[in-house]
């Protein structure tokens with residue numbers, strides 16, 4: 001049965017996944033059974049009691065109490081069983097163990113931000129240790145988002161003005177994909193994050209020194225990665241098309257007109273300022289909607305973006 005489950009639902013990444021999958025596979029098999037059972041009954045009845053001559057008249061049938069009880073009570077028992085099964089699993093998924101590591105997750109158009117107990121912050125990349133319970137305390141800065149991890153079989157809405165929680169124990173080292181599952185505007189389908197399930201040692205190193213790629217990757221490649229993974233791509237195109245923000249194509253070293261009427265040259269200082277205090281200079285014709293990345297990007301990542309911009313001629 002495992003191959004069927006895996007084919008249907010994908011590999012399991014958390015302790016919670018098994019109970020969701022069991023119930024899901026049970027309901028699927030039950031549905032397949034009743035599809036053929038009901039279809040068979042209909043086929044049988046249609047053949048057995050078909051009209052054989054033009055003179056035949058259907059007798060007047062009002063009801064059959066015994067039959068009606070059977071087809072009401074048996075399904076009732078089955079659906080109540082499904083309800084209790086699901087409720088049990090839901091309660092377990094809702095209440096986090098006391099020793100869970102608490103990480104604050106913030107959704108905003110169109111990035112996920114994470115803050116760890118020691119103050120480390122990351123964007124769109126969440127690191128967690130394997131086999132340890134982790135609790136996310138989540139809220140939104142703008143509209144309703146939804147934090148969805150298919151591999152963990154978990155999803156919970158992220159709502160402005162309210163905290164919601166989601167907890168899991170990751171069981172499979174590697175990377176899990178996170179989706180936003182609540183339509184939140186133009187960048188909704190790009191609102192992706194990754195969960196890196198680390199060994200305890202890797203997790204410690206990450207908290208101390210940051211991602212390995214941030215420390216070691218050549219700047220231009222790092223910049224490209226930051227551009228793709230940290231939300232820049234949602235608003236800034238590379239091919240000159242107009243998005244929510246100005247394109248990155250061919251702006252390096254050229255002047256831009258700001259909304260306040262002044263001109264600014266796109267150089268390293270300008271790019272750095274635009275990332276950290278994006279409202280300081282807003283390019284004419286665009287809305288001041290870019291969030292600040294202060295404290296969210298490491299210094300090397302900003303340098304990476306600058307190098308990457310230089311290459312976009």
Ligand code: CUA
Pocket residue numbers: 107110144145146180181182183184185187188189191
């Ligand atoms: Cu955030 Cu959809």
